[in-house]
Amino acid sequence: MPTDTxxxxxxxxxxxxxxxxxxxxxxxxxxxxxxxxxxxRIVRVLAAAEGELNCVDVELPVSKSTCTHxxxxxxxxxxxQQNYRGxxxxxxxxxxxxxxxxxxxxxxxLRAAELETGRLGDA
Amino acid sequence: MPTDTxxxxxxxxxxxxxxxxxxxxxxxxxxxxxxxxxxxRIVRVLAAAEGELNCVDVELPVSKSTCTHxxxxxxxxxxxQQNYRGxxxxxxxxxxxxxxxxxxxxxxxLRAAELETGRLGDA
Numbered sequence: 001m002p003t004d005t006x007x008x009x010x011x012x013x014x015x016x017x018x019x020x021x022x023x024x025x026x027x028x029x030x031x032x033x034x035x036x037x038x039x040x041r042i043v044r045v046l047a048a049a050e051g052e053l054n055c056v057d058v059e060l061p062v063s064k065s066t067c068t069h070x071x072x073x074x075x076x077x078x079x080x081q082q083n084y085r086g087x088x089x090x091x092x093x094x095x096x097x098x099x100x101x102x103x104x105x106x107x108x109x110l111r112a113a114e115l116e117t118g119r120l121g122d123a
Numbered sequence: 124m125p126t127d128t129x130x131x132x133x134x135x136x137x138x139x140x141x142x143x144x145x146x147x148x149x150x151x152x153x154x155x156x157x158x159x160x161x162x163x164r165i166v167r168v169l170a171a172a173e174g175e176l177n178c179v180d181v182e183l184p185v186s187k188s189t190c191t192h193x194x195x196x197x198x199x200x201x202x203x204q205q206n207y208r209g210x211x212x213x214x215x216x217x218x219x220x221x222x223x224x225x226x227x228x229x230x231x232x233l234r235a236a237e238l239e240t241g242r243l244g245d246a
Contacts, residue, residue: 027239028158031232035155102238108231109154115225116150 015084017075022097025078030098030105033077038062039070040113043079043093047110052083052090138207140198145220148201153221153228156200161185162193163236166216169203170233175213 033039038060045058060067071091074080081092098106156162161183168181183190194214197203204215221229 023242027232027235028160028163031154032158035151035158037151040151102231102235104227104231105235108225108227109150112150112225112228119146 017082017084019075019081020078022078022101025094025097025101027102027105029077030079030102033074033079034109036070036073038066039074039079040109042070042074042091043106044110044113046080046091046093047095047106052092054088054090058091140205140207142198142204143201145201145224148217148220148224150225150228152200153202153225156197156202157232159193159196161189162197162202163232165193165197165214166202166229167233167236169214169216170218170229175206175215177211177213181214 034043041060042058046053055067055071058067060070062070071080071082071089074091075082078094078097081094083090093106095106157166164183165181169176178190178194181190183193185193194203194205194212197214198205201217201220204217206213216229218229
């Protein structure tokens with residue numbers, strides 16, 4: 001089956017990072033990525049930002065190298081896009097791709113995470 | 124924080140298997156459980172059945188011991204209930220608990236899985 005062309009295009013002059021094309025994003029990989037609490041937190045912050053954020057603007061209770069790992073996992077499974085703008089690595093949720101492939105899934109997951117935080121606090 | 128009492132009660136005379144109470148079910152564990160294609164298949168079959176099924180009635184492309192493992196993972200994270208009826212281990216989706224905790228999540232995941240199967244076939 002032919003895959004869609006990726007919707008993630010590196011800006012002119014930026015170093016491009018590898019992203020799966022929309023048609024290569026798999027539900028199992030997305031669910032696996034979201035099953036980690038740190039990665040879920042990243043996704044929630046990016047969803048709330050509704051735009052791109054620098055890695056350092058997402059406060060996480062882990063080391064810088066662990067952060068880098070979690071962002072890479074999210075990029076490689078198609079949940080986020082990462083692009084260099086100068087020296088800054090900017091991150092954004094691939095909402096259009098995810099909503100096209102799995103309508104309602106990300107909204108449902110974000111709402112579930114919000115409700116759980118309301119019940120249990122930010123673990 | 125007090126947890127809800129479990130909604131899963133063993134029938135009289137049956138051997139009881141351990142289940143998390145509703146309040147102990149965690150989103151990360153549910154997403155991790157659903158991230159496995161065999162477990163997702165089990166959940167889809169149980170959702171379609173709208174009732175309890177014997178393990179052997181869920182056709183899976185893996186060995187019996189691997190099946191047992193996947194059913195146990197689903198039970199231990201609160202996605203399914205498992206109860207003995209005589210010698211048969213019967214399985215059912217804990218929809219009421221999951222829908223109460225995470226409204227729309229399971230529907231969203233099931234729909235995403237259905238759409239992906241439509242695109243790619245049953246991998």
